[in-house]
Amino acid sequence: MSKLTAFLAGLIFGLGLLLAGMANPAKVLGFLDLAGAWDPSLALVMAGAIAVALLPFTLAKKRQQSLLGVPMQLPNKREIDRRLIGGSLLFGIGWGIAGICPGPAVAILLTGHWQVLLFVITMLLGMALFEALEHRERR
Numbered sequence: 001m002s003k004l005t006a007f008l009a010g011l012i013f014g015l016g017l018l019l020a021g022m023a024n025p026a027k028v029l030g031f032l033d034l035a036g037a038w039d040p041s042l043a044l045v046m047a048g049a050i051a052v053a054l055l056p057f058t059l060a061k062k063r064q065q066s067l068l069g070v071p072m073q074l075p076n077k078r079e080i081d082r083r084l085i086g087g088s089l090l091f092g093i094g095w096g097i098a099g100i101c102p103g104p105a106v107a108i109l110l111t112g113h114w115q116v117l118l119f120v121i122t123m124l125l126g127m128a129l130f131e132a133l134e135h136r137e138r139r
Helices: 002-020 025-032 041-061 082-098 102-107 114-138
Strands: none
Touching: 002 102, 025 041, 025 082, 082 114, 102 114
16 A cells, blocks of 8 residues: 555655646756746745645654554754755755656656656666765774
8 A cells, every 4th residue: 555655645745846837847947947037937936845845744643553554754953054954955956957857757757758757867876876885984
């Protein structure tokens, strides 16, 4: 049941990204172009997503288990450190260069555009590099 729920949640998330235009690099780059023809529509999408998520996350903090009976796994780290800042910078630079972030990239992966495939492959390589560095640091 939890795999079906995860699949349905991912499907709804992907459809939402497509409907909101977040899978369109031109729209994303228009949003990031603060000095030019700025398109604020994605800011409204993000604000709407935060508003929708606020109540469920507030309720989730008070629970030990999810509605499906699995342990709640919410992040508990609150401090801002160099890793958070560095990761945020890398994410933002990648988003600005490609005009796409990981969620929409997966949502449009099957469109056949080689650029999306290249983005996803390099994203996975970056994740593997991070894991290797983390493993090395733990030893």
